[in-house]
Amino acid sequence: MSQANLSEIRTTLEAGLSPLSLKVEDESHLHAGHMHNEGRADGGVTHVRVSVVAEAFAGKSRVERHRLVNALLAGEMAKGLHALAIDTKAPGE
Template sequence: MSVRARIETKLTEALSPTRIEVLDESHLHAGHAGARPEGETHFRVRVVSAAFSGVGRVERHRRVNALLAEELAGPVHALAIDARSPEEPGRP
């Protein structure tokens, strides 16, 4: 299973999101620290979940980071997170 697929699966199982988007942005970081030629090192996650209702931005990021601790300890060098509750406007 690809790293992108593992990230999506873990977040979906834990957060039951109404919307999720996992983007592999590794190609944008070629030649930078942590980049590997095969990619799957730099990701952007956009997730909307009721699990984030009433939860501050920092705690949302902590929750996502905890869910993806294995990936962050291994193949993932960078993770950008946009985590929102369904009642919040804007992206994702």
């Protein structure tokens, strides 16, 4: 199985959202020993936190914003990304 990749996550979000600000953090190490992190001693990315400020979020609810990010990263979820913590803001928030 291929692995989720931080640079691919960043590239996908940049292409899909044209963010003013984007932070992508690997938090997999914080979940060592948890069920979905077993066998990931290979350094695979399983847990990611993203913080995004983008015009694309203007006028959208929190749920709509999260759905947009999740849809963009569906391919990474299929590669083994297990958990995604999302912080979204429109400019000026």
